[in-house]
Amino acid sequence: MTIRTILVSFLALAIPTNAIAGAPWSTEDARLLSEIASSCSGGEYSDGETRTAQMIAASLPRAGEEANLLDKKRAHDVYLYAGALLKPSIANPERALDPSSLVKCPPNPALGVKLMEFLIGDEPGRNKGPNNAYYWLGIANRRGVGVSADAVRARQYFLQARALGIWNLTAEDWGTSPNDQLLTVARKPENFRWIEAAAAAGKQGSIVLLAEMVVDREPARARSLLSAQPDDIFAARKFAEFEMEGKFGSPHPEEAVRAMAHFQRLSRPYYDLMLRAARQYNAPEQDIPTSPQQVTLDELGGKKLLLAGQKEELDAIRGVVTARALVDPTGTILYTEVPDPQISRFRMAFATLKIFTPSLLNKVAPFERNGRAIFHWLNLPPVRWAPAPGTSVIRVRAEDLR
Numbered sequence: 191m192t193i194r195t196i197l198v199s200f201l202a203l204a205i206p207t208n209a210i211a212g213a214p215w216s217t218e219d220a221r222l223l224s225e226i227a228s229s230c231s232g233g234e235y236s237d238g239e240t241r242t243a244q245m246i247a248a249s250l251p252r253a254g255e256e257a258n259l260l261d262k263k264r265a266h267d268v269y270l271y272a273g274a275l276l277k278p279s280i281a282n283p284e285r286a287l288d289p290s291s292l293v294k295c296p297p298n299p300a301l302g303v304k305l306m307e308f309l310i311g312d313e314p315g316r317n318k319g320p321n322n323a324y325y326w327l328g329i330a331n332r333r334g335v336g337v338s339a340d341a342v343r344a345r346q347y348f349l350q351a352r353a354l355g356i357w358n359l360t361a362e363d364w365g366t367s368p369n370d371q372l373l374t375v376a377r378k379p380e381n382f383r384w385i386e387a388a389a390a391a392g393k394q395g396s397i398v399l400l401a402e403m404v405v406d407r408e409p410a411r412a413r414s415l416l417s418a419q420p421d422d423i424f425a426a427r428k429f430a431e432f433e434m435e436g437k438f439g440s441p442h443p444e445e446a447v448r449a450m451a452h453f454q455r456l457s458r459p460y461y462d463l464m465l466r467a468a469r470q471y472n473a474p475e476q477d478i479p480t481s482p483q484q485v486t487l488d489e490l491g492g493k494k495l496l497l498a499g500q501k502e503e504l505d506a507i508r509g510v511v512t513a514r515a516l517v518d519p520t521g522t523i524l525y526t527e528v529p530d531p532q533i534s535r536f537r538m539a540f541a542t543l544k545i546f547t548p549s550l551l552n553k554v555a556p557f558e559r560n561g562r563a564i565f566h567w568l569n570l571p572p573v574r575w576a577p578a579p580g581t582s583v584i585r586v587r588a589e590d591l592r
Contacts (some may be wrong), residue, residue, distance in 0.1 A: 195449065209242055212256070212312030212313070213256075214253075214254045214255060214256050215251035215308060217253040217254070219304055220250075220252055222301060223250055223251075223301060223305075224247075226298060227242060227243070227244075227247040227250060227295070228244075228247075228277070228545060229295070230244070230271075230294060230295040231243050231294045232246065232274075232292050232360040233246060233293065234326035243274075243293045243294070243295075246267045246270055246271070246293060247267075247271070248267075249263065249264040249267035250267070250268060250271060251268060251308060257309055257311050257318045258311065258316070260309075260318045260319075261306075264321040265318035266319055266320070266387075268309060268318075269306075269320050269322075270291060271291045271295065271305060272295060272305035272309065272326070273302070273304030273326065274293040274294060274295040274302075275298045275305065276297075276305075276330060277289065277326070278297040279335050280299075280330065280333060280335050282504075283329050284364065285323055285360070286325065286326075286329070286359070287325070287356065287358070288320075288322055299335045299336030300302060300336040301336075302330075302336055302419070302425040303330050303335075304336050305488065306323045306326050306330075310327070314385075314387035314396075315354075315387060315389070315390070315391030315396060316391055317391070321351060321354040323355060324347050324350045324351035324356070325351045325359070328344045328345075328347035328348040328351060328363065329344070331344035331347060332407065340472060343366050343454045344345070344363075345363070345365070345366070349363075349376070349381060349490060350384065350388075352364055353376065353381075353384070353385045353388060353393075353399050354388065354396060355395025356395050357395075361375075372399075373403055376399060385403070386400060387401055389415070394422045394424065395424070395508070397415050397416070397418075397419055397422075397425060398415075398422075398425050398428050400415060401413075401425075401432075405432060406437075409437060409439065412432065413429070417429060421452075426449045426450060426453065427460060429449050430447075430450050430467060433445045433446040433449070434466075434467055444467075444518065444519065444565075446467035447464055447467045447468050447516075447518065448524060450463055450467070451464055451525040454526070454547075454548070455527075455543070456525075458498070458548060459588070464480065467591075468565040471519075471564065471565055472559075472565055477567055478516070478567055479559070479564075479567070480566065480567040481557045481566045481567065481568050483555060483557070485568065486571060489552065489554075490552055490554075491550050491551050491552055491580070493551050495545050495546075508538070508576055508577065509533075509538065509574075509575060510573070510574045510575075511528060511538055511539055512514075512526060512529075512570070513526055513528050513529075513542055513546050513573070514526070514527060514567050514569050514570055515546065515567070516565065516566075517554060517556075517568050517571055519556055519563035519564055520553070520556060521553040521554050521556045521563075523548045523554065524551075525548065526543055526547070526548060526570070528543065538575045542573045546570055554568060
């Protein structure tokens with residue numbers, strides 16, 4: 191047995207990954223890829239720039255190059271070519287988020303698989319380019335496209351894709367049975383180690399999954415994992431759910447509201463979660479009352495709001511916009527919205543909400559019910575958008591913000 195054979199065998203046992211995909215790009219593969227790339231077409235439009243397949247090909251790996259040398263743009267480009275080589279050979283891929291490729295090449299699924307393996311590397315969470323590479327390796331192994339069919343490896347790739355945030359994958363992908371539970375499969379020692387390492391590498395999908403895996407026995411660790419990702423909507427949602435359920439100790443729905451309100455302009459499921467948490471805090475009454483309090487712009491922020499309003503200009507629509515704020519029990523404004531659906535989708539609604547950015551707004555008086563401060567709605571002063579004198583530009587006039 192050679193030293194290389196011993197080393198490879200050790201790595202296969204010590205690291206629950208997929209072959210030794212961290213090897214440098216080979217001379218033969220570089221030659222073949224260059225030859226194929228010369229006949230590729232298509233391209234992509236991104237960041238105001240049209241890039242042809244030939245321009246994108248300049249990013250492809252060179253002989254002897256390792257994936258860890260790729261920057262974000264080059265890794266993206268390599269993924270485009272990997273997909274162009276592999277995807278045409280996989281008909282109707284189940285649950286694919288990107289089933290087609292913008293770059294068109296003569297199919298070469300084996301080389302496409304090699305490029306995908308090159309991108310994922312040999313360390314959990316250290317992959318380059320889109321996490322979808324794990325999905326495509328999963329389906330290639332499931333169907334035996336570009337590589338020998340291997341159901342075990344396919345499930346492993348699918349689980350890793352799911353752990354990295356490819357949320358639509360199901361037990362039909364990463365399980366041995368459609369009834370398998372994700373947390374049960376993920377807690378298997380070899381899978382747990384991989385997910386834990388990916389979380390340590392900063393992969394947000396893995397951080398959320400790891401928190402779900404440990405919350406019952408290590409609630410403080412789970413809370414720390416999720417609270418360290420305040421700008422990740424999926425982490426915030428899980429944090430909010432756990433606070434409402436009391437997974438970290440006693441239920442704290444007020445923390446759930448704050449976690450979701452951080453994002454502003456929430457889509458419906460997250461918005462509903464925020465309001466559900468506020469109603470839970472307000473129990474036993476399951477409502478969020480509107481305060482009769484009337485506040486002026488001066489009381490809310492005065493000059494700060496005036497300056498914010500003067501920065502906003504519109505080009506057509508004019509009118510009066512009424513917004514409201516969700517206020518916590520301390521009187522802190524957490525979230526603002528334009529409740530009228532006939533107005534909320536127009537630019538003047540978004541411009542109004544920029545004026546009423548919660549971080550710009552002063553505290554208001556708390557609202558109490560039965561001697562206890564609760565979450566409540568507060569109607570904000572209306573904002574009038576009208577043409578500036580001598581111009582057709584629509585903006586907030588200074589006198590309308592005083």
